[in-house]
Amino acid sequence: xxxxxxxxxxxxxxxxxxxxxCAASGFTFSSYSMNWVRQxxxxxLEWVSSISSSSSYIYYADSVKGxxxxxxxxxxxxxxxxxxxxxxxxTAVYYCARDLGGDRDAFDxxxxxxxxxxxx
Amino acid sequence: SSELTQDPAVSVALGQTVRITxxxxxxxxxxxxxxQQKPGQAPxxxxxxxxxxxxxxxDRFSGSSSGNTxxxxxxxxxxxxxxxxxxNSRDSSGNHLGVFGGGTKLTVL
Numbered sequence: 001x002x003x004x005x006x007x008x009x010x011x012x013x014x015x016x017x018x019x020x021x022c023a024a025s026g027f028t029f030s031s032y033s034m035n036w037v038r039q040x041x042x043x044x045l046e047w048v049s050s051i052s053s054s055s056s057y058i059y060y061a062d063s064v065k066g067x068x069x070x071x072x073x074x075x076x077x078x079x080x081x082x083x084x085x086x087x088x089x090x091t092a093v094y095y096c097a098r099d100l101g102g103d104r105d106a107f108d109x110x111x112x113x114x115x116x117x118x119x120x
Numbered sequence: 121s122s123e124l125t126q127d128p129a130v131s132v133a134l135g136q137t138v139r140i141t142x143x144x145x146x147x148x149x150x151x152x153x154x155x156q157q158k159p160g161q162a163p164x165x166x167x168x169x170x171x172x173x174x175x176x177x178x179d180r181f182s183g184s185s186s187g188n189t190x191x192x193x194x195x196x197x198x199x200x201x202x203x204x205x206x207x208n209s210r211d212s213s214g215n216h217l218g219v220f221g222g223g224t225k226l227t228v229l
């Protein structure tokens with residue numbers, strides 16, 4: 001079964017750090033670009049970051065640039081998001097999502113999400 | 121960056137047809153994809169590309185595009201279609217799928 005499972009969420013104080021992980025299974029992880037998408041409570045979806053299959057291309061939303069770092073370990077079938085200098089507005093459910101690829105322009109597989117709460 | 125605009129809420133009578141729209145300049149160059157999200161659940165891809173449905177998505181869901189507007193049509197809406205729907209496309213640079221619409225809450229009456 002094709003699956004993405006996020007972990008690492010929790011409660012952190014403003015200015016703190018957190019590292020999210022996303023474990024992939026059931027497909028050739030190293031062949032796909034991957035993304036992080038977040039959703040603040042009661043709000044819409046917001047794309048956070050993407051990384052190409054070989055980590056050659058990395059992009060960030062302006063709202064997280066300079067604070068968040070996306071990475072992947074293809075040997076471990078895992079995607080990561082290092083989040084530093086966290087702010088209250090970073091509070092959200094964080095999803096990892098697979099890019100269908102090949103110019104098909106879609107996120108076809110999503111994890112169940114992990115909640116990040118930034119509060120003192 | 122760029123923006124995608126959706127109506128916040130739309131309603132449809134059970135069994136009728138409803139169209140959910142998404143507007144943005146990037147849609148003149150790129151297709152939109154559409155996601156269904158029910159409360160407490162992760163989004164699910166329902167339409168991508170010109171008009172493609174992933175396996176398991178009912179054929180009552182279809183997509184179309186004209187100019188700067190993409191549309192998701194549900195023909196014969198069912199009670200289980202009540203959900204939030206989001207469109208997504210590439211940003212103005214074309215480098216990534218970094219733009220989501222604000223979402224449309226679909227109510228099936």
